Amino acid sequence: MTARGPAPEVPAPVGFGSLISTSWWIVRSHFGALFRPLLVVVAMEWPAWLLASIVANVDPAGIAASFAVLIPLIVRVTSHGLGVALGAAIIADGIAGENASARCAVRKGRPLFKETLAASMFGALLAMVFMVLSQGLTLLLLPLFFGPPLIAQVIVLEAKPFQLATRRVREIGRGQLARIFGYLMAVALFIGLVVFIVPRVFATSAEPLGDIVQLASFVLFSIVLSAIALAFYAAATTVAYFDIRARAEDYGLEELKAERGTS
Numbered sequence: 001m002t003a004r005g006p007a008p009e010v011p012a013p014v015g016f017g018s019l020i021s022t023s024w025w026i027v028r029s030h031f032g033a034l035f036r037p038l039l040v041v042v043a044m045e046w047p048a049w050l051l052a053s054i055v056a057n058v059d060p061a062g063i064a065a066s067f068a069v070l071i072p073l074i075v076r077v078t079s080h081g082l083g084v085a086l087g088a089a090i091i092a093d094g095i096a097g098e099n100a101s102a103r104c105a106v107r108k109g110r111p112l113f114k115e116t117l118a119a120s121m122f123g124a125l126l127a128m129v130f131m132v133l134s135q136g137l138t139l140l141l142l143p144l145f146f147g148p149p150l151i152a153q154v155i156v157l158e159a160k161p162f163q164l165a166t167r168r169v170r171e172i173g174r175g176q177l178a179r180i181f182g183y184l185m186a187v188a189l190f191i192g193l194v195v196f197i198v199p200r201v202f203a204t205s206a207e208p209l210g211d212i213v214q215l216a217s218f219v220l221f222s223i224v225l226s227a228i229a230l231a232f233y234a235a236a237t238t239v240a241y242f243d244i245r246a247r248a249e250d251y252g253l254e255e256l257k258a259e260r261g262t263s
Helices: 016-029 031-043 045-058 063-068 070-096 102-134 137-145 151-158 162-172 177-205 211-248 253-261
Strands: none
Touching: 016 031, 016 070, 016 177, 016 211, 031 045, 031 070, 031 102, 031 211, 045 070, 070 102, 070 137, 070 151, 070 211, 070 253, 102 137, 102 151, 102 162, 137 177, 151 162, 151 211, 151 253, 162 211, 177 211
């Protein structure tokens, strides 16, 4: 899929407006390469949601039901975190002129899978803690924990282990992280609201068709919309990573091409 309009400069420093426009350009340019694997990633959370619903209905007052509520959250944040990392690799390859595909991204990132999984599970742990503290408000900001952002990019694009990746983010983001966090919080909130509200509105319109059709339409529409949203969030967090690295170092397209071409 080819995006219309001139290509933005990437990697490069960005403001909030250029972060949004560049991210959207990336999604349009690499939609097929991003959407198909992320659709699979998003679909992974629905069996966990079904299992949690069954457990909760069997014994609503039991400890198992209370724990089951957390299962979809853990699966979603962990799987979407892996999706952000996969998306970052696909995007970087595409911008660098390499073969932008999930297969190539997985092949290059296979030695780092344990580190990426550890980071994603750390994001899930943070999401659980903040959900309890915020009385559920965290659900609208859940994308902030996917990856977590920037850390996932450092792991897959710089081949850093999880612990070193967190230190690396602090180093290259010195003086910039508050600004980037504000950008990503706004993006996460928008995505959270869209993914939460739009499928429910769509399902309500299907109510005259019966409960089964209504549920099926809700699940299918949620999966498709969430995959598109995850692709955009992967792009936004990768553009944010490029931003802080471009500001901290002499880092541009040639450096990205050298890194991805020799991965």
